[in-house]
Amino acid sequence: MIQKKYYGLGTAITLSVNEPATEADLDAGNDLIAHYEDILTVNRPVSEVMSVNHAAGQKPVQVSEITYKLVKRAVEVSNWHLGFNTAIGPLVKLWKIGFDGANLPSDADIKERLQLIDPADIQLDDQNRTVFLTKPGMEIDLGGIAKGYIADAIKDLWVSRGVKSGIIDLGGNILLVGDSAHTNGQWRIGVQNPLKERHVALGVLTTPAKSIVTSGIYERYLVINGHNYHHMFDSKTGYPIQNDLESVTIVSDLSIDGDIWTTEAFYQDIEKGIPMIEKQPGLDAIFVTRDFRVAITSGLKDSFMLTDDHYHLI
Structure with missing residues (x-):
């Protein structure tokens, strides 16, 4: 297997292909990541999504087909009100967990931001392929869905290039392509x-080519006065969601579905999360709790x- 490591999307990336695919296929995948990150990121001053955010409360902004398609999907899922919320940007920027300046905001500041995170205001x-945030100060954040979207795009690219077997690892999002050379x-x-540390497993999944997406509170967090604040926010309270989960892993065909449903399942906890995932065709899940239980x-x-x-x- 030919393997290369890259950095992008705020994480370590590993792309791997089995021969006769080549290093050129790996680099083509990385080039695609860079292109998508350029237009979708909210962690730089300039991108298509940031152009939408900068125009909040002022005017609609026309975006590319790629960006529009992803924003539309993110808004649709947000309006399910199960936990995922693409309008969460103002809260993310307030707390800054995982970034320089991470802090515990005041209750007043949090309440103020809660007025700006309703997906119905998008x-x-x-x-015209335009996106309009109707209130000044609103911000779309695609961090909860973009990795899966990009992983699926790399797989489509590889298949178009004739890649028969490979692994797309975007740090938390693993997408398998074709058959393994083993078993x-x-x-x-x-x-x-x-x-x-990363790549130390608690269990092993034997699977055909699927997407395996894990989201957890151990990835980005802030500790203040002995209290751990993680990066998965509750849109009702403005504070990190409170339950006993450490992580949720979703097994699905598409990586974008893994992104969406890890968030939804995490918010529902095990009691509601297991039956919710059981009802979704083609989805499975692994829940890990803080007290070492696995469901x-x-x-x-x-x-x-x-x-x-x-x-x-x-």
Whole structure:
């Protein structure tokens, strides 16, 4: 397997392909990441999404088909009101968790931002391909959905280039392409132990080519006076969501679905999250709690195996 490491999307990226694919296929994937990041990021002053944010309360902004398609999907999912909210930008920028200047904001500042995070205040015009944030100070944030969208785009690119087998690893988003070279074409993928460094697994998933997306509170957090504040915010309170989960992993065909449903499942916790995922065609999930419990949906009972003795299946 030919493998290269890159940096983008705020994380370490590893792209791998089996021969006869070549390093050129890896670099083409990385070029695509760079292009998508340039137009979708909100962590730089200039991008298509930032042009929408800068015009909040002033005017609609026309964007490219790529950006419009993703924003439209993000708004649609936000209006389910299950936890995912693409209008969360003002809260993210207020807390700055995972970035320079991370802080615990005042209750008054948080309440002020809560007035700016309603996805119903995002107006979309399909005909003109414009996005309008109707209130000054609003900000779209695609951080909860862009990685999956980009991973799926790399897979489409690779398939168009004739790549038969490979792994797209965007740090938390793993997308498998084609058959593995081992074990009857099945892949063996480690599921991250939330308490250990990256690539230390608590269990192993044996799977055909799927997307495996993990989201957890261990990735970005802020500790103040012994209290841990993570980066997954509750749109109702303006504070990090409070439950006993460490992470949620979604197994799906598309990586964008993994992004969406890790967030939704995390907000619902195990009690509501398991039945919610069971109802979604083609989705499975692994929930990991802070007290070392692991819950899985029925579709994974023969394909997921715990490997860390500290954890137990419930």
